[in-house]
Amino acid sequence: MRFLKGKISRRIQPGPSDLSCFRTYVPLVPPGEIDEMRQEMTRLREFHALAKSIVKNSKGEVLLAALRRGFAASVEAQKNEGAATIQQKAIIFTESRRTQEYLFRILETTEFAGRVMLFNGSNNDPKSREIYRHWLEKHAGTDRISGSPSADMRAALVDHFRDEAALMIATEAAAEGMNLQFCNLVVNYDLPWNPQRIEQRIGRCHRYGQKFDVVVVNFLNKNNAADQRVYELLDEKFRLFSGVFGASDEVLGAMESGVDFEKRIATIYQKCRTSEQIQFEFDQLQQELEIKIAEGQRDAREKLLDNFDQEVVEKVRIQSHDFLDRFNERLWLLTRYLLAPYARFEDGNYSFMLERNPFPGETIHPGPYRMGKNVEDANTYRVGHPLARRVLERGMALRVAPGEVVFDYSNSSKNIAILEPLVNQSGWLCCSHFSVSALELEDHLIFTGITDTGETLDEAQCRRLFDLPGKEQSGTDVPDTIKTVLEEAAARRRQGLLDELEAKNGHWFDTEMDKLDRWAEDRRAGLKTDLEELDQEIKETKKAARLAPNLPEKLERQKELRKLEIKRDEAWRSYDEASREIDRQKDALLDEVSRRLEQKTEQETLFTLRWGLV
Template sequence: MSGPEGSTSRMITDFQAKFLAHELTKRCAPDSSERLTGAVAGAQVDLNPHQVEAALFAFASPLSKGALLADEVGLGKTIEAGLVISQRWAERKRRILVIAPSNLRKQWHQELNEKFLLPGVILESKSYNQSIRDGLFQPFEVENAIVICSYQFARSKASDVHRVPWDLIVIDEAHRLRNVYKPSNVIANTLKNALAQKNKILLTATPLQNSLLELYGLVSFIDEHAFGDVKSFRDQFANPGDKRGFEALKQRLKPICHRTLRRQVTAYIPYTRRLPLVEEFTPADGEDRLYQLVSDYLQRDNLQALPPGQRSLMTLVLRKLLASSTFAIAGALNSISKRLTAKLAAHAVATPLEELSEDFEALDATADEWPEDVSEEPLTGADRKAIEAEIADLESFAKLATSIEHNAKGKALLKALDVAFAKARELGGAEKAIIFTESRRTQEYLQRILSSSPYAGGVVLFNGTNTDPLSREVYARWIERHAGSDRVTGSRTADMRSALVDYFRDEGQIMIATEAGAEGINLQFCSLVVNYDLPWNPQRVEQRIGRCHRYGQKHDVVVVNFINRKNEADQRVYQLLSEKFRLFEGVFGASDEVLGAIESGVDFEKRIAGIYQECRQPEQIRAAFDQLQLELSLEIDSAMSQTRQKLLEKFDDEVREKLRVRDEDAKVHLDRYEQCLMRLTRHELDGQATFHNSSSFTLPARPRWANGAAIPPGLYELPRRSGEAHTYRLNHPLGEAVVARAKARELTPAEVHFDYANHPGKISILEPFVGKAGWLVATLMTVEALDEAEDHILLSGITDEGHLLTREICDRLMTIHGTRRQDVTPNPDAVGRIEKSSSEAQALIRRGVSERNARFFEAEADKLDGWADDLKVGLEREIKEIDRLIKEARRAATTALTLEEKLAGQKQIKTLEATRNQKRRSLFDAQDQIDRQRAELIAQIESKLEQKVEDAPLFTIRWQLR
């Protein structure tokens, strides 16, 4: 039976339930602020108004080919895209692809799952090949799951990607595509062709770095008709000093580019600072000797252990392990030595990269963006001798590494933790630290160090497998505690991650995490980040710190780094990351300008790896880093930064006011939506569930009428509550079953008594009708146009005295608790007047839809006019250029002194005139062709403008208000 508040659920009628069910599932107009309410209500995250604003911008016009969402770093572009994805999902448009850098794939998967409760699948070589083996020959066509893949993988499977009729494509870190206008950018051009004509959302904080042509590239990636060709764009817009052209460009970008700045949202997002701490250490002689020996080995011209096609990547990995700890490099050296020994004996061997992947967990993500040839040549006699010599060297290096029992950096860690925890206490934060390392063996070493320190009791490991005893114990306890709730996903990997994070938050003090293991986790409760190993990729460093320094962090975040006093290159890497990228201090971390300048952190990482590999002397190292720093300074162009500001940013006051209104609208719609869902659920589950308050209930068993739907019993809560229950929302199987039942119910006309006397609160608009009666009719009107459908639930009423009720009065009447009485026969006169009123309301809706679609059409036609004019301008400028050359040639011929020069000049003039005449004929033909293309595109849009209207009666009631 229902609980204390449950009795009220019997007080709404089947008529009201049907009305609520249709209200909750109605499709809204594309520019309506109500459109995203379902997606917002179902999200397990507190949304900020700028995120709702950005998502609505992406839906602004049904004719749009997509949008460029360019909010500054840290404002939650993933959340904005998640809202768009959620809405598409709710509309049953579920062919959705997310393309992201390989190191962000797991984060996307987790964010969609945890924040939007949406299923996703990461597609890469292993899972793709498995699908093929399982007989699924179109692995990208995944049913009821969002496909997530890397840039490299999407490019390598471009033909597969192209075949799928995607409903939506989201591309993260899209600045990688900004040079798509250059034919040499193979990845960007391959993806552009594969994704042509599909609706796309591009996410980047840096859409414009060095040239306005980059902006042209990104926009053309979304919509090839936004501008003409690159030549006409360059002619018209590439000079920021041309004020008229600049303003024209700004208007052309307005419908497709959206940008919000961090300073504009401080009313909603409190920011904390980053505070850097540096711990210097001096390696012992043995460690230093090992470093020099292995480094010299890696710099040899020919190495049998490193196949030429994989050498640069393997060298990078081995240098990372060498810098991490003697334990990490010892394991790697032994693996390589054993592999070479097996190769000599002609035994089957794993590839060198496979051997390293178990220890260096980030290898798969790194290798994905370091495409190299993995083939090996057959052995010769000379090779055998070289291998034997190399094995001897490797074994001696490994023996030295194994003999070293303590690392200076490991000892420095204990000192650094004491200092950092003291700082955390001073700042009011919890005494918790996340320690990042790039090596599994180093992780084990750090666990050993800490186990004999004052911090022994609260250490937890986090890596790609989590098979250690504590992890298994934590996982088992977590599964037992959350059994029967939506926290348990059924995926051991996902649930293990959640279990370890919860343990770290509630019981642990120190988490030691590998790079790959920690992708996608959120640790706002921790405010101390320790980079035991410092990646060379600035984007990876930012990602690490961003695990803690993110929305929801209440304290300043302390970031600890280690500097090797004996290593010039390590010192310069830290200097670059600290001073040039400003990763470790300030309020926001790395700026858009700096992170955007490098385009891809992997490319930057390769530059660093090259310096380590090629430079032997300290002065060579210094010179190479000086050159890299100089190049970086040139790329961070302040003039272009100002151009971007003027072009893409709106006035702060204008944005803040818009966000304030959006915040108020979203809260009103969300509150009403959740109330409607719970009122409907109370009614449909009356007698089958116990309702505890306005946002939770317990379901003891699957409803008898659920028709086999997968509905587990237990506690249910609306999103953003405790998280210990099933998250109740409209697209939950129970929510879908509740709505379907209410909508499908056949309702004969009946008398309904509305009990205003016992209604909590006063509704002034209804008070004149207390004691009166009349008729009310509900109709569902659906309008289809421009490939979009929108629903309108029309309520029309009349009193027995003949007064027509406004829509607002009818709406408020449906909120009053009611009781169904006997069936009735509708009064023809009253119903006739109601139908006339309803027809007038429908006509107004149709007119509104027509006017709105006319605006969309006009905007699209203006865009196509601009595209056609761009192309024509480009052609006309070619002729003007030839005219200029002809004039110069005539002047030269007039001033020529000899007959031969005059004749040569005339000949040149004739050639130029012939070229001009040919160009003119081509111009007329090309202009005609452009006009034909424009007309065809307009005709395609016009064919979609025609409205298709359907009416479906919902119910008729005889009402009395008491």
């Protein structure tokens, strides 16, 4: 379209469709370009005909399969981490409103019907306006309403996505400023070329408060060589889809220091016509990026590990062979302790060679094991593995006698700020197990501690002591006064946990009751609308029967009237049944709340020790 765009500066009056009319504007359109314009017009007509011939969008139809696979991957990630039940929620990013509306129509015909919502720059579709109206009614008179319609609309849609919807179809407007840490499935239906935009999308879900790994599903045309290479760069070089460091500012900054990635991609798409040309240009781009990205990764890792507190390091969950998150580090240490007679361990890469089965009653194969992700040359050792489960069971069965441990902070490579005030001090520490069972079972480890000067240790300090290497000293008895102080502190902590549980159950009850009331309101409103429409039809049919000019027509109208009256009676019965169903749902909710109030608690002291910190 380069010849039809910007060549004619004066307005051309309507004339013959034949391009020969353009020859009168010789100064504006050189004669040599007329034939090229005619060819371009022919190609445009062919493109138009081809577009109209497309009646089936295969990409849209496979979205449902992608969502199911993505949810399955999310559940698997949750199982691997041994975490709580995951919510089935996904945000689907697309580039245009038209695609957004198309996907909405498709998904509303699936098992997600009624649980699909939109988010875009205007948010003026009927469903979004209805969500906004309910949100304003719910928060009327509270400071949740800011007075800014756009900000309140965003808040309303986020709340609805968190509490009600399963899928949010969003344009780029949702990639900025929204916190969706309750959602861990991101679908890039349209994949941008700009890595920062992709990172913004993933960052809506992969943020503080996210309890699970974020699963990213990307749509890719495998028959397009350029699309394949773009994805390869985004995935393998920028590592946007496999960990924190690949998506860090230091790594993405490579584009701002001489390489405009998005423009380079656009240039390749425009000028390359063969697979060989595409491969050559992408190889050149990849070589330019590789050194800068590698340097960015190395610098970012060094800055984080050397300069930040250990708690910060754990929260970002580095994708590295030389680092495990806190939970898996505990599993590694316990495994190394219990399986020492049965295996040879390599701490450098968290691997071990199991030489014989330590649990004869369990089917466990000797051989190489390694912790971490993407393990290919060994058995993946994680909490869900039968060997790890048996190790945890044996570890929980151990009984620890009172003793003394001196922890070494000064020679540790870890930076734990909350322990620094305790250096060269000593005291007592107790760990107990506290369980609460109602509808669900909750387990807690309660740490309490004091210094010899009588200062109380907070729970984080107690836990962090065990991140350090330590030496066991000779055993010592625990004075009764120390037992009393530690038990009183543990009792306060147990009561605090019960108060938190009560508040959580109260919030759950309010949320469930609100959802039930809204469902009841929608159900009643729909039935009332049906009844009003039937009443209006009956009224009009009665009038038509009275005005009928002869008996046959009067009879016909009366038959129609009778059918409508029967239909109205059925609608009334449906209305009554809906009311009874609402009452049953409320009774069931109240019964569940009553069961939650029937709590059973158990506590057990696991160990008490005298501690020192040097």
